[in-house]
Amino acid sequence: MDHDALKSRIGSGLLSFPVSPFRSDLSFDAERYREHVGWLSGFEAAALFAAGGTGEFFSLTAAEVCEATRAAKEASGEVPIIAGCGYGTAMACELAKGVEQAGADAILLLPHYLIGASQAGLEAHVKAVCQAVRIGVIVYNRDNSQLKAETLARLAEACPNLIGFKDGSGDIATVRQITATLGDRLVYVGGMPTHELFAEAYDAAGVSTYSSAVFNFAPEMALRFYRAMRDRDRATLQELLTSFFYPYSVVRDRGPGYAVSIIKAGLRLAGRDCGPVRPPLTDLSEAEHEMLAPLVRRVTGQ
Secondary structure, rough: OOHHHHHHHOOOEEEEEOOOOEOOOOOOOOHHHHHHHHHOOOOOEEEEEEEOOOOHHOOOHHHHHHHHHHHHHHHHHOOOEEEEEOHHHHHHHHHHHHHHHHHEEEEEEOOOOOOOHHHHHHHHHHHHHHHHHEEEEEEEEOOOEEHHHHHHHHHHHHOOOEEEEEEOOOHHHHHHHHHHHHHHEEEEEEOOOOOOOHHHHHOOOOOEEEEOOOHHOHHHHHHHHHHHHHHHOOOHHHHHHHHHHHHOOOOOOOOOOOOHHHHHHHHOOOOOOOOOOOOOOOOOHHHHHHHHHHHHHHOOOO
16 A cells, blocks of 8 residues: 555544453463454454554564564454554664564554654654655654654655654644644544544544544444544534543543553453553552443443
8 A cells, every 4th residue: 555545544534553462471462462453453443553552562572563563464454554663763763674574554653762852853763764664654742752843844855654643742732733734745643542532622623533442342432433523423422422431531540551451451341351451551450340341331232
């Protein structure tokens, strides 16, 4: 798939990032991963992120990221696979090449490790990763890696395979400046934790799609919300926000890292257990599982 076709595909529908299943000894379960990706691919996802944030990229080895990418590509059918990538420039370039060889259609370039950086430093980092591969690159603005509109415009001019911008910063003013400045040069993806809570605001800022974590255990409900947003069906949006997403976020906010942990809890409650999270994340407590259970039951029937 060429860059323009991939941009069009990504912008055409809802995205998601499958969790990375772990066995009880915390080893990566590739067979379970193929099964999960295959199941998710049966719904109308425009693309799937392998080893993304919800896929615990930060807890995977480089070899596991490549293994997950390969397994996802084998199981996804026609659904494009966007692989996680990150860390320092040298490591990110090496990993980008690895997932390209594993069959990824594009990479999601997550924030570099630990330290802050100037716009010039971020520009050099992104350019190096783009130039290391031929596949598409989507940059992820959040935490210590946030590109400004003018920096992104220079990168878009210099790097033909820079195809997308994903935002998890919540800085709507910068997001709007970027969409206004870059226009249709990039595809724009919302990437806030539980992005449904922010989807309407991002849509108004020119962000055409987003990645849904709850798609992992409630894909039909996630798609219903996305279609309601596209159709400006405010009544359905309000009903889903008040009946599920707001009470769900109360459980999510009870512990650090729970934006990921709660997805594996949801899968467990929905009868599609993908194992525990890896340290430093922690799983929901038994009491928190009980808080989440009626919400999961409401949207999955389980």
